[in-house]
Amino acid sequence: MPFQNAPAPLAQALAARGFEAPTSVQAAILADDAKGRDLLVSARTGSGKTVAFGLSLADTLLNGAERCGPAGAPMALVIAPTRELALQVRSELEWLYAKTGARIVSCVGGMEPRTEARHLSAGCHIVVGTPGRLCDHLKRGNLDLSHLKAAVLDEADEMLDLGFRDELETLLDATPKDRRTLLFSATIAREIAGLAKRYQHDALRVDTVGTNTAHTDITYRGILVDQGDMARAVVNVLRLVDSPSAIVFCHTREAVRQLQHILTERGFASVAISGDLGQNERTRAIESLRHGQARVCVATDVAARGIDIPDLGLVIHASLPSNPATLLHRSGRTGRAGKKGTCVLLVPPARRRLAERLLQAAKVTAEWSGAPTPQAIAEADAERLLGAHFLSLPPSENENIQALTARLVAEHTPEQLATALVGLWRKSLPEPAQLRVITPDATRTRGPRDENAPPREPRERAPDMNGSWFRLSVGRADRADPKWLVPVLCRLGGIKKQDIGAIRIVNDHTLVEIAQDKAERFAACAAAADADEMTVEPAEAPRKGPPGAGGGGRPPFGERRGPPKGRANFDRKGPPAGKSGPSSRKRK
Structure with a gap:
């Protein structure tokens, strides 16, 4: 019987969910030498850790019975680094403990704290939450940890990375000294080892994968x-x-x-x-x-x-x-x-x-x-269509469908029916995109060029190219300057320098003209780039006027300006954020 060491209600819940055998971390925690002990566990993500510590808590919560006793002060506390993980843990524990009558309450940021306080006051067996919100309830007297029998730190390394050490210590210091402490971490770094030494007693070390080992699946x-x-x-x-x-x-x-x-x-x-x-x-x-x-x-x-x-x-x-x-x-x-x-x-x-x-x-x-x-x-689509399950379905017993099928077979050839099927199949799928394929062994980012071909003449940018205009979210206040804007736009938008027309810089934004035949490519590339600190959006052409009219126009190329101060420069090859580029050097 799978999970033979698990209490009957939990084993039944696992069987109903299709669990056939425990994972390595679940098997290690169900072993006899792990029962009732503090655990220091490193296991890869996706290895079934939540079910593992849920099983480990069962003896503590059930004490040999099949149902939990009346709900009061929590008996088990699970601390997770993020709201998503905490809610995921609560969901897993709810189906795992469904037959035991256990009451589980979550306390996470983003939820109504007064509702959580009411649930805590009504009594529960397990509390799952994030460090900050749990500490808030503890300080307000809503969370009573004096009767706690077990504490679980899930993704402890992530909580320390996020700066929650003080909150973790506050919560653990508020629990009884004889509680069990189960500490789960992807890696056991020095900070994790220090936390374990302070809050665990004779902990069993469980390492199912080794440090930084990737999934084999x-x-x-x-x-x-x-x-x-x-x-x-x-x-x-x-x-x-x-x-x-x-x-x-x-x-x-x-x-x-x-x-x-x-x-x-x-x-x-x-x-x-x-x-x-x-x-x-x-x-x-x-x-x-x-x-x-x-x-x-x-x-x-x-x-x-x-x-x-x-x-x-x-x-x-x-x-x-x-x-x-x-x-x-x-x-x-x-x-x-x-x-x-x-x-x-x-x-x-x-x-x-x-x-x-x-x-x-x-x-x-x-x-x-x-x-x-x-x-x-297209080739993959064809294979998927040929192997589609609906092509192997038996004839329908519905009389209307049978009649319609008979008419289609009688009035159309097999080729017509197959062509219609392929057309409907392709119509339901998003259209693939056209893009340049770069082979792994390519030594150049551009395609091969005929050695005997004459050198290409550079295309000059027309003074008035009548192109499409785009609005950049940086302007004169951010020290915008064509000297660093032009190379950024080329790399960001997949264009060349000659594809850029007029640049008009005003106080809070910049308008840039892009050649009409490159505008669609520029918009698509700019939309996909990692440019959190500077956005690029389509814009209307500015009113005619001399450069600088209305506070716009290009600044003189000799003027000392650089990338936006205090902003992260998404152009990794350009000057660092908050510093001016080469144009800022003083001329001797």
């Missing part, structure tokens, strides 16, 4: 793509990889908003999760993914921990993670509970070496390739 792929083609590459990866649901990670909230808008316009049912959204909006977004109402979630790293979506088979890094731990936690949203997953890193050629070092530090091996082409996507 995740296939990693690195795709080389121009920065300007990033959004189109996301579209094609989503079209190529057949996954019921997917998450696309971006660094910034603005990039999330723009990419989610692009995907929605392309026909993908998508939602967004970022720091701009309230807790209710985030919860609705996650639920829409779980219920199949949305297929794609575009998110910042706020979604890298604690979000468990069934059948999430694809993770796309549209922005490179900042460190190996973030890479593993982002990627850990897929390949969970024994299921297979795919992780794709979209990498500009100039950042390939950085991506390779990141993968190496995370002990991950990736297969490199160019972006999926429309032809490859």
Whole structure:
């Protein structure tokens, strides 16, 4: 019998959920030598940690019975770093303890504190919450920890990284000294070891994977793509990889908003999760993914921990993670509970070496390739259609459907019916994007050029190109200057210097003219770039007038200006944020 050491009500709940055998961390916690002891556990994300500590708490909460006693002061406390993870833990514990009558209360930021206080005063068995909100209830006298028998610190390394050490110590100091302490962390760094030494007694060390070990159920792929083609590459990866649901990670909230808008316009049912959204909006977004109402979630790293979506088979890094731990936690949203997953890193050629070092530090091996082409996507679509389950369904017993089927077969040839089926199938799918494919072994970012071809003449920019205008969110107050704006616009929008026409700088924004034939590409590239501190939007042409009229116009090229002071410069090759570029050097 699977989970034979688990109490009967919990074993029944696990069987009803389809759990056939415990994972390595669950088996270690159910072992006889782990019962009743403090535990110091390192296990990979997605390995079933929540069920593991839920099982470990069972003897403490049930004390040999099959149902919990009357609810009063909490007997168990679970502390998690984020709202999403805390709510996910509460949801997992609710179905696991459903047959025991356990009452579980959550206390997280973004929710109504008075409602939480009423639930606490009504009595409960388990409290799940974030450090800040739990401390707030403790100080206000709403949370009584004097009868606590067990405390769980989930993702302890993340809580320390987020600066919650004081809150953790406040909560643990308010609990009885003889309580059990279960500490879960991806890695056991020095700070974690210090926390364990202070608050644990004779803890059993459980290490099921080793430090920074990646999932064996995740296939990693690195795709080389121009920065300007990033959004189109996301579209094609989503079209190529057949996954019921997917998450696309971006660094910034603005990039999330723009990419989610692009995907929605392309026909993908998508939602967004970022720091701009309230807790209710985030919860609705996650639920829409779980219920199949949305297929794609575009998110910042706020979604890298604690979000468990069934059948999430694809993770796309549209922005490179900042460190190996973030890479593993982002990627850990897929390949969970024994299921297979795919992780794709979209990498500009100039950042390939950085991506390779990141993968190496995370002990991950990736297969490199160019972006999926429309032809490859069409071939994958054909295979999916030929293997579609509806082609193997038995004839319908509905008389109306049978009659309609007979008419279609009688009035049309098999070729006509098959052509109609293919047409309807393709019509339901988002159109692939056209983009430049960069092969992994390419030594140049541009395609090969005929050695005997005459040198290309540079195309001069027309004084009045009658192009499309765009509005930048930086202006004279931010020290905007064409000397650093032009190269930024070229890299941001995938254009050349001669594609840029007039530049008119006013106090709070800048208007830029882009050649008409490049305007659509510029808009798409700019929308997909990680430019949280500077936005690019279509604008109307300015009124005719001399340069500088109305406070606009280009500043003299000799004027000392640089990137916006106090802003993060998204152009990594340009001058640092808050400092002027080469144009600011004094002439001798």
